[in-house]
Amino acid sequence: MDGTLVDGAVRVGGDARQRFYDARGYGRPLDRNRVELAPVEAAHLLSRGDLDAVVDEREGSETRLDFREFLARTGTALRFTVYRDLRDRGFYLSPAREGWPGVDEGDVRRGAPDGARIDFVVYPRGKGPWDDAVAYRIRVVGEREAVPAASLGGVVLAVVDEDGELTYFETDADPDIGVADDEGGDDGRGGADAIDGDDPTDDAPLPAGVDADLLEDRVVCYDADDLYERRFYGQRLLGRNAESGPLQLSLVEGAYLAQRGVLDVESDAVVGRGRDVEGERFDRRLRTYAALRDRGVVPKSGFKFGADFRVYEDFDGVESLSHSTDLVRVLGPGHDFYPRDLSLDVRLAGGVRKRMVFALTAANGQIDWLSAARLTP
Numbered sequence: 001m002d003g004t005l006v007d008g009a010v011r012v013g014g015d016a017r018q019r020f021y022d023a024r025g026y027g028r029p030l031d032r033n034r035v036e037l038a039p040v041e042a043a044h045l046l047s048r049g050d051l052d053a054v055v056d057e058r059e060g061s062e063t064r065l066d067f068r069e070f071l072a073r074t075g076t077a078l079r080f081t082v083y084r085d086l087r088d089r090g091f092y093l094s095p096a097r098e099g100w101p102g103v104d105e106g107d108v109r110r111g112a113p114d115g116a117r118i119d120f121v122v123y124p125r126g127k128g129p130w131d132d133a134v135a136y137r138i139r140v141v142g143e144r145e146a147v148p149a150a151s152l153g154g155v156v157l158a159v160v161d162e163d164g165e166l167t168y169f170e171t172d173a174d175p176d177i178g179v180a181d182d183e184g185g186d187d188g189r190g191g192a193d194a195i196d197g198d199d200p201t202d203d204a205p206l207p208a209g210v211d212a213d214l215l216e217d218r219v220v221c222y223d224a225d226d227l228y229e230r231r232f233y234g235q236r237l238l239g240r241n242a243e244s245g246p247l248q249l250s251l252v253e254g255a256y257l258a259q260r261g262v263l264d265v266e267s268d269a270v271v272g273r274g275r276d277v278e279g280e281r282f283d284r285r286l287r288t289y290a291a292l293r294d295r296g297v298v299p300k301s302g303f304k305f306g307a308d309f310r311v312y313e314d315f316d317g318v319e320s321l322s323h324s325t326d327l328v329r330v331l332g333p334g335h336d337f338y339p340r341d342l343s344l345d346v347r348l349a350g351g352v353r354k355r356m357v358f359a360l361t362a363a364n365g366q367i368d369w370l371s372a373a374r375l376t377p
Contacts, residue, residue, distance in 0.1 A: 001016070002051065002055055002064070005073075009039070009097075010041075012036075012051070016035040017034065024092070025129050026041050026045065027100075028129075040083045043071055043083075044087060047067050082119070089377055090125050091123065092123045093138070094121045096119055118137050118155065120138040121134055121137055121138075122134070122137070122156075136156045136170075140158045140160065141159055142159070142160055142161075144339075147337045147338070149334075149335040149336065149337055152337075152370055153174070156168055156171070161339075169373065171372050172372075173368065175357055177297060177313075178292070207227070207262060208261050210223065212224075212265045214269055217277050219250075219254030219258075219263065220248050220249070221246060221247050232298045232321070234249040234250075235248055251282070252274065255271050284361040292309065297311050297315075299311050306344075307349075308330045309327070310324040311326040325355060327348075327354050327355070327356055328357045329356070329358050331358055335358075346373060347374075350374060355371055355373060358372070
């Protein structure tokens with residue numbers, strides 16, 4: 001059985017609807033039992049021997065293309081790798097093409113300015129394009145292709161590496177972190193000039209005017225046991241086994257507390273020192289830190305894990321400290337991920353049993369959250 005390449009799709013006659021669409025969810029049905037296949041679907045059927053050839057009539061002569069020639073002519077090798085893998089895993093899936101069954105208008109974004117395209121709509125096992133259910137929306141990229149961070153969320157990134165191996169990353173633009181913005185938490189618009197209330201991680205009001213000094217790249221405060229024991233600010237300057245004594249705070253912690261009048265150091269001085277140390281990135285980190293605290297979670301340095309913060313969602317005191325749940329990396333909203341770097345972050349987070357979260361923090365303080373995790377379909 002042959003197909004014919006017409007206007008970027010392959011049309012097949014005879015009993016194609018029964019053989020391909022009704023039985024196995026390929027393509028979309030046309031009249032007289034014909035079906036229309038996307039090139040990647042036709043390539044898969046060619047590779048299986050279900051199609052003998054595809055006839056290309058565009059050059060005025062009928063050229064019969066086998067699997068090898070068809071791949072070269074249509075440039076579908078990368079998407080074919082993912083399509084074949086998902087079919088081998090037992091899924092039916094549809095290319096995200098306008099008018100294809102199971103594909104919403106919002107899924108057809110190929111060539112969109114923000115790069116937010118979808119390549120495949122994958123149905124739950126046992127279901128197909130005739131069912132009203134979607135398991136995954138897939139975007140296919142090579143390992144060297146830049147992916148705009150703002151284009152992720154609600155999509156599974158299928159990365160094809162140079163060996164042809166596949167890694168799937170599930171992304172979520174609304175990860176649960178403490179109290180969501182619409183439930184009373186901060187919207188992330190705070191920052192270097194923000195002063196906003198008490199610390200939601202503890203019902204008692206924050207202390208005021210705590211004796212403190214700005215020293216190099218940290219703030220040291222005295223008589224502040226409550227800040228550490230009940231709210232997990234800073235670390236004991238005399239060592240983690242010390243039961244009392246001064247606390248050393250990071251510049252981010254010190255700026256956050258100074259802005260709220262907790263410390264008797266000038267908040268502008270702490271913020272200025274932070275900008276001296278790491279430039280405008282300090283402001284982004286401070287806004288993210290404030291947003292996390294205002295969501296009722298406890299952020300601490302993520303340096304040991306190659307991140308900006310590690311996050312404790314359940315905190316009842318230092319004595320009963322549980323493991324942190326998330327790693328947070330602060331990025332600009334225009335950040336482009338390269339799959340290799342994304343893989344490093346996600347692999348590291350998974351290796352220490354944490355979730356990888358990115359805070360896309362704009363200059364005006366708006367934060368868009370994004371999580372990413374490996375997925376085995």
